Each structure stands twice: as C-alpha cells, then as structure tokens.
Amino acid sequence: MWTLISATPSPYARKVRIALAEKGIPFTLQTEVPWDSTTKTKLYNPLEKLPVLILDDGKTAIYESHYRQYVQPGTVMEWLEAKHPEPALLPPATNMDDRLFAKQVEVVCDGICDALVLAFFEKQRGPEKQSQPWMARQMRKADGGIQALATWVDNAQGAEYLIGNQLTLADIAIASVLGWFSLRFPEHPWQSQYIGLAMYWKGLETRKSFAETRPSPQTTKDSIV
Numbered sequence: 327m328w329t330l331i332s333a334t335p336s337p338y339a340r341k342v343r344i345a346l347a348e349k350g351i352p353f354t355l356q357t358e359v360p361w362d363s364t365t366k367t368k369l370y371n372p373l374e375k376l377p378v379l380i381l382d383d384g385k386t387a388i389y390e391s392h393y394r395q396y397v398q399p400g401t402v403m404e405w406l407e408a409k410h411p412e413p414a415l416l417p418p419a420t421n422m423d424d425r426l427f428a429k430q431v432e433v434v435c436d437g438i439c440d441a442l443v444l445a446f447f448e449k450q451r452g453p454e455k456q457s458q459p460w461m462a463r464q465m466r467k468a469d470g471g472i473q474a475l476a477t478w479v480d481n482a483q484g485a486e487y488l489i490g491n492q493l494t495l496a497d498i499a500i501a502s503v504l505g506w507f508s509l510r511f512p513e514h515p516w517q518s519q520y521i522g523l524a525m526y527w528k529g530l531e532t533r534k535s536f537a538e539t540r541p542s543p544q545t546t547k548d549s550i551v
C-alpha cells in the first residue's frame with residue numbers, strides 16, 4: 327500500500343489527500359512536522375518538503391504536489407491522474423481550454439501558498455526581527471492571488487464547481503489554500519471582501535473528501551526561524 331507523508335495544516339498535502347479519497351485509493355497517512363528534525367521527508371525528497379507519495383516498494387517517492395504534465399519526473403497530482411485516471415480530476419484534453427484553466431488555477435493557488443508560508447514564518451519571528459517590507463511583499467502576492475480566485479469564481483456565477491460544473495483540481499487547489507489561509511491568518515478579512523468566493527469555498531468544504539481532510543494546526547518542537 328502507498329504511504330503519503332503529510333502534515334495536518336499542509337494545503338499542498340491536502341490536495342493529494344482529497345485526490346486519493348476521490349479516486350478511492352487506499353493509503354497509509356504518515357503525519358509529520360516537516361520543520362522538525364524528526365521528519366523523514368529528506369529520505370525521499372531532496373527539497374525536504376512534504377507531501378511525498380511513497381509507493382509499494384517503500385522506496386520510490388513522488389514529490390512536488392502540483393500537476394505539471396510532461397515535467398520529468400512526474401509530480402504527485404500528475405502521477406495520480408496518469409496512474410488512476412478515474413474519476414478524472416482534470417477536464418479532458420478534448421476540452422483543452424478548460425484543462426489548461428484548471429492547471430492555471432492550481433499554479434495560482436500554489437503561488438498563494440508559497441507566499442503565505444513565507445509570511446507565516448516571518449510572523450513567527452519576534453517583532454524586532456520581522457521585516458515589514460518582506461511581509462508586505464508576500465501578503466501583496468497572496469492578496470493578488472485571492473483576488474484572481476474571487477474573479478474566476480464570480481465569473482462562474484454561483485456554480486458549485488469552478489469548471490464544467492464537476493469537481494476538478496481547480497476546486498481542490500482553491501479549497502486547500504483557502505482552508506489553510508483561514509487556519510493560519512484567521513484575522514484576514516478575505517471572506518467579507520469576497521462573499522462569492524467564501525460561499526463557493528464553504529460549499530466545497532461540505533464534500534466528504536474535503537470534510538475529512540480539513541487542516542489543523544501542528545506544534546513544531548524545533549525552532550525554525
């Protein structure tokens with residue numbers, strides 16, 4: 327059976343956990359704190375990041391969550407889609423515009439995650455060590471990304487799913503970043519700024535695979551910043 331190295335707050339790992347659940351693929355969840363010296367990520371991923379999907383041989387590892395077709399070696403979501411194509415989490419190649427849009431949405435979501443992770447750890451530093459310009463720069467990227475998501479969702483005019491009225495990678499990526507954003511930046515007013523996006527996200531969170539993978543905080547033992 328496969329093993330997924332994950333972390334309770336991880337928006338990147340949550341995409342994979344939802345995809346595995348949607349495809350009905352059994353796996354062992356190995357929950358870690360990637361910032362602690364006890365993490366096993368470095369045994370499988372030179373970037374020392376999770377999620378990492380470890381295959382049945384216990385050695386072969388797929389890492390980097392996002393979907394990037396034709397990037398060698400395959401990333402987790404691409405690998406899953408290739409090996410377990412049903413149910414498809416991307417629009418078919420016969421509808422290439424929708425397919426490319428779904429991937430573009432994931433790229434924006436991962437970019438928001440990357441900026442927010444940097445801002446989150448900057449927030450952990452003492453005030454005298456924090457770089458406000460650095461924080462402002464990362465939050466500007468995240469705010470720009472969230473605004474793009476809100477525009478796309480508003481253009482879908484209240485549809486349950488963003489693309490083709492069926493669950494795709496775009497919905498999974500958006501819910502994963504917004505779930506993590508709400509957990510780590512509860513004070514941010516994005517839900518009142520973007521009512522349509524908040525309603526769309528709350529609708530997605532009622533789906534079983536989303537409800538079962540909701541992010542929760544982790545406590546790190548080692549100091550990181």
Ligand SMILES: N[C@@H](CCC(=O)N[C@@H](CS(=O)(=O)O)C(=O)NCC(=O)O)C(=O)O
Binds near residue numbers: 335336339360436
């Ligand atoms: N681009 C990577 C990002 C993964 C990532 O940043 N994971 C974090 C954990 S979390 O932020 O998702 O909770 C990590 O392992 N960080 C450890 C490190 O950066 O050393 C992906 O998409 O998988």
